[in-house]
Amino acid sequence: MTLAATNLGFGFGRRALFSRLALSIAPGEIVGLIGPPEAGKSVLLKLLSGLLDPSAGEVTLDGQSFAGKSEAERYPLRRHIGMLFQNTALFDSLTIYDNVAFPLRALVRMGDAIDEGAIDRRVKEALASVGLIDSAHQFPHELSGGMKKRAGLARATVTKPRYCFYDEPTAGLDPVTSAKIYALIRAHIERDGAGALIISNELDTLLPACHRVLMLYDGALVFSGTPAELERASHPAVRQFATGANEGPL
């Protein structure tokens, strides 16, 4: 099952954010997406998950496109994708337990045969894997930033999706918590053989975790290669971004 985007275009009003983007993520592959602010990284993530419609091109999952499908018709594709949102997007009115149970209950609504006992077991497993079993009955506003990220991770992976998107998983976190978050992401990928796309500009923690890195700049993917190739990139914006130099096009 491969996730692929071809000839992807998107814009806000008359302003084109990017055009003719093409990328694919294979199962078990961890891809890092970097780029300056407002390059459209989060928008690309939403296009890949069918939350936004591209102005051109299409996104396919295992050959099936999101294009032309209603919200209800998209869910059979979307259920294979987990998403950790930039600010976690935990539901304020639900406890951490119910937040993590939410995707499983959605599967039940869609006809999957999962009984409440199985839901309970899987939620507890997911919470235990991120070290939040004791916080199950707390509400999101009672947790710290790092705990919210871990709860978001548990919710994103509880259904064992084939792909997982992580939007700035370590933004605003201390180095120790960041390392823990990446360890959890790697554990999920290794356990479930899922593909992952991680948006982050914290290269110190992102690059060791990735098999491949993409850089989005000025409406195009200007780099695609291994983390080792990043600093040797010929594109001046990529080189500047990788080295953090003051001089350059950025």
Place this chain on the structure above:
Amino acid sequence: MIALTQLLGAQTIWLFEQFLGLRSLFWRTVASLLRRRFRRSEVIEHAYNFANKSLLFLFVTMGFVGMIMVFQACFQAQRLLGDMTLIGPAFLQLVIREFAPTIGGLMIATRVGAGIAAEIGSMNVTEQIDALRMNGADPVDHLVAPRILAGVVTMLSLGIFGALFMFLVGGVTAKAAFSVPYSTFFNMGLIKPLDVMSFLNKCVVYGFVIPLVAAHAGFVARGGSEGVGSATTRSVIECSLWILMFDLGIGAFYFILQRAIG
């Protein structure tokens, strides 16, 4: 001149887009209500929150408006006619036709509509609505349909209680300030079935429109807390405008119907 034309054109396009968005949300909500994919417990919870928390606010407003209106009406009637026998029945007719549903609607738009816009707007800017969609939950089923049913129940119940309270306060004011006997004031002789139908019709329409417009304002909120603030303001303004437009439309419809029936 060109800049002004561009501005007017952009505003017209924006208004048209907003109207299309609202229309789309309306049909999606109707479909959701027909499919019955919302949870009943949420309807009850929202209805309790909307009605219970608005009751005091509504009664205070209705009470003051009732007092002022009856005082002014009695004062003018005493000065010009010297006869106040029709004050009570005419006031009740006005309460049922206009004051209770419309002033009640405007108050609910302020109290409940603003709350809905802020809640959904906040969910929108924090990506909780995207998270709902990622998890196979239609935001209209989860957020709009239960609030609309709760809005209709709230508007009907608060409209009835508000009308009764306003009439009661009016009667007490007329008795205290102008010695109008209760038996003269509390007279329902002018009320016709069409007046009651108009009242119920307005309550149902406002109860539907307020959550719908407020939810739409929340869904189109952008940015952070500033976007949520704008959505709240926008919701109150748009709900008020829609209420006044429907007030005119429904009022005119029943006026024509009354004439036709004779």
